[in-house]
Amino acid sequence: MDGWKMKPVVLGIASFAVMLLAWESAVRLGWVNPFFVSQPSAVAATLSRTAKSGELEHNLAVSFGEFAVGYGLSIVVGILAGALAARFRTIEYALDPFLWFLYSAPLIAFYPIFVIWFGLGVPTVIALAFLLSFPQIAASTLNGFQNVNPGLIRAARAFGATERDLLWKVALPASVPMVISGLRLGIGRALMGVVVGELFGATAGLGYSISYYGGLLKTTDLIASLAVIVVLGVLSTQGLSALEARFDSWRVND
């Protein structure tokens, strides 16, 4: 069993290694122009240089700060809105068209209006991250609460559970997996908001640095920042997937 599980991991690492090797050797052999594609060794050197000079740390800190505030806000507001909508049908029906619009419209197109409202820079980036991830979290929370087994609620009521007990002891634990899957999907959207917000107008951050180096045609520095974003995206998604599996483990399949 273990052998079978190991195989995809080994193959996956091998495929990354082969890709990096092919990229490096294609440049070294002169098949492609490093001006456009850079090369892994140069990217690694740039990463270690920016790590030493504190540039990487600064960009990471700025982006992470914006992400944390925007995503944190969307967790609080999203879960609250989802829970209220699940409890009160009127709120659900009233919120529904707005949530649906926010969820499916290309919200990033609203970026210029945020700039007009909040000014260029950090607050706009936070607003974008919030607005992208909030509808996802609200929708998943609503979904999770609505799909709580009605038998469980009836049983709890029969044993004299109050409204408060129902929320804390039945609805919340039963909907945790859905909420967490909403949080996982929300991370990707919040990250998108931060990166795109910084792409358009910022003075620091990972998105800013890829846009800045892109403008200077310094592909090595651009790819170095891009690589950091890729790693962050993978790590955060994997982390939340692990959390999801953990919170779902108590559930028995019937």
Next chain:
Amino acid sequence: MKLTRSIYLTAHNATSRLCAQRTLISTLAVAAFLAVWELAPRTGAVDATFTSQPSRVIAAGWDIVTSGGFLNDVSVSLAEFAIGFGLAIAIGVPVGLVLGRFPFLRNLLDPPIMAIYATPHLALLPIIVVWLGIGMQSKIAVAFVGGVIPILVNTTAGVRGLERSWIVAARSFCASSWDVFVKVILPGSLPSITLGIRLGLSRAVLGVVVGEMYQSQAGLGNKVMRYGSEFRTDYLLFYVLLISVFGLAATTAVRVFEEKLWTAGK
């Protein structure tokens, strides 16, 4: 027979009453939002330069549509979207089918694909602009990259989720590999493929618009950025709403097709 029918009808009536209530409350909420948006600047509570008003947006829309150049922007954006997303379907579906059939290839390519899936695809904009310039090619590429990954991943998942016994049954009735592919695998994974197309569609629309907002010479996203920097919120909002309506309409069309498929399967 009669009893089940009456139970069914009661349930049906209750559902339709609930649906009517839902439509009423949703409509009221949207109407209230529009009313506040229209009236707040009139009372002087907020500055219309920042929020605009529904009436101004409509007036701006009329202005934009009747003046020249509008059709040019629409056709540039539509062409970028159609080519990029068309390529995403043309490449994503076949590659996804192959990856679904061959576990070795799948295990080999899964990690890089997942890495791209977890990355915000719009972060690739600057490098794509370095490679392809600020013309239509770079938007086509971004729309392609945004659309192809969900299509590929969902197609692969659809093929993997197929009942193995169907393939075995088809084979035992002497179906050739081609028959199995065309008559079992393709129709069986069609629901997942359309799901992937629906997910990819909104990412492709986003790619075109944000690509145009980032660096471009024409297109709807270009105008969004331009009117934004000129503080003309009414013009800006008209373009944003137009893009949203296009995205919603296209997604809804795919969703309707998807539901048809599911009911046809049953």
